[in-house]
Amino acid sequence: MSRIELVGARKKFEREEVLRSLDLTVENGELVSLLGPSGCGKTTTLKLISGLLSLDGGDIKFDGESVLDVAAEKRGAVIVFQDHLLFPHMTVEKNVDFGLKMMKKDRAYRARKVDETLKLVRLDGFGKKYPSELSGGQKQRVAIARALAVEPKVLLLDEPFSNLDTGLKENMRALISELQKELKITTVLVTHDKEDAMTMSDRIAIMMGGELLQFGTPVELYERPNSPEVASFFGDASYIEGDSSDGIVATAFGEFKLDCVDGYAKLMVRPEDVKISQAKAGAASGTIASRRYAGDRIHYTVRSGGIELKCTAEKTEVFELGEEVSVELKRERIVCMSGESR
Numbered sequence: 583m584s585r586i587e588l589v590g591a592r593k594k595f596e597r598e599e600v601l602r603s604l605d606l607t608v609e610n611g612e613l614v615s616l617l618g619p620s621g622c623g624k625t626t627t628l629k630l631i632s633g634l635l636s637l638d639g640g641d642i643k644f645d646g647e648s649v650l651d652v653a654a655e656k657r658g659a660v661i662v663f664q665d666h667l668l669f670p671h672m673t674v675e676k677n678v679d680f681g682l683k684m685m686k687k688d689r690a691y692r693a694r695k696v697d698e699t700l701k702l703v704r705l706d707g708f709g710k711k712y713p714s715e716l717s718g719g720q721k722q723r724v725a726i727a728r729a730l731a732v733e734p735k736v737l738l739l740d741e742p743f744s745n746l747d748t749g750l751k752e753n754m755r756a757l758i759s760e761l762q763k764e765l766k767i768t769t770v771l772v773t774h775d776k777e778d779a780m781t782m783s784d785r786i787a788i789m790m791g792g793e794l795l796q797f798g799t800p801v802e803l804y805e806r807p808n809s810p811e812v813a814s815f816f817g818d819a820s821y822i823e824g825d826s827s828d829g830i831v832a833t834a835f836g837e838f839k840l841d842c843v844d845g846y847a848k849l850m851v852r853p854e855d856v857k858i859s860q861a862k863a864g865a866a867s868g869t870i871a872s873r874r875y876a877g878d879r880i881h882y883t884v885r886s887g888g889i890e891l892k893c894t895a896e897k898t899e900v901f902e903l904g905e906e907v908s909v910e911l912k913r914e915r916i917v918c919m920s921g922e923s924r
């Protein structure tokens with residue numbers, strides 16, 4: 583277990599500045615996901631933590647001590663890449679034993695550890711097989727066993743589920759979450775899948791263009807995103823403009839008590855927090871512009887003035903295209919986007 587700190591971390595490849603002063607702390611035993619679009623610097627960050635790449639500026643600390651002068655193999659951080667890179671000519675056992683052998687552990691210890699780790703990833707009985715005899719999910723588990731066998735301080739996972747189909751992905755997510763909690767191992771997971779991030783992480787770091795957009799728990803990021811970019815990572819959202827004065831924001835859908843700076847305000851609301859009902863006098867209204875049946879729910883868009891609001895309704899709440907409806911926003915769920923200008 584280690585606490586990882588990136589302090590003003592910078593990395594350039596030729597002229598491309600991939601990381602611009604990244605500050606990020608992963609607490610002891612925490613699982614943090616790095617989530618962001620392709621090319622935003624997630625894998626680069628993992629490689630910097632592991633020591634496979636070196637920084638152009640800033641610092642990386644494990645438990646408060648800089649590791650910049652510590653070679654990759656001495657840092658105690660292992661990376662599992664998406665393509666799992668097992669040695670094809672070695673059995674599962676030998677693959678898992680590889681790191682232990684490098685560490686010059688004695689034979690009895692290695693045999694016990696290989697056994698123990700294969701059990702941990704539910705692969706007991708597979709030791710004598712070769713990678714070519716395994717499924718994608720099993721190979722991935724061998725790769726994880728190989729990483730865990732050396733008892734790393736830090737586990738770094740680079741898109742570990744991207745080659746797996748949905749069912750297998752679920753199993754792997756559950757397995758990794760379980761192992762991570764059981765072993766209390768500080769883990770950084772790189773993913774571009776919001777579901778991986780949401781379901782597995784203690785905290786999620788949203789990266790874009792080499793910068794951290796927001797860092798927080800899954801609930802914070804879903805319910806209190808600090809920008810439309812972050813909001814859009816975790817599903818649909820609608821935006822309403824308004825004027826803020828003394829903590830009250832006036833909009834076409836009513837007035838809301840919100841902590842926005844005075845002047846122009848941009849509010850975000852999730853589809854499940856937009857409530858539509860039969861038109862009634864005195865309420866804000868709109869017309870149904872689209873309807874999409876989704877089995878257990880119905881997705882609507884409601885047009886009001888120049889605004890389109892997305893709304894997720896119960897399957898029993900059936901409205902017709904063009905029908906006029908009343909629109910109500912759940913006040914406590916509205917978010918004021920900071921730093922937005924008209």
Ligand SMILES: Nc1ncnc2c1ncn2[C@@H]1O[C@H](COP(=O)(O)OP(=O)(O)OP(=O)(O)O)[C@@H](O)[C@H]1O
Binds near residue numbers: 596598620622625
């Ligand atoms: N060794 C390298 N040499 C030159 N450029 C590189 C190198 N490694 C990465 N890059 C560039 O740095 C940028 C960030 O790459 P990185 O692999 O960190 O992104 P990522 O967020 O992990 O993306 P993905 O989700 O596609 O894996 C990309 O533009 C990539 O082309």
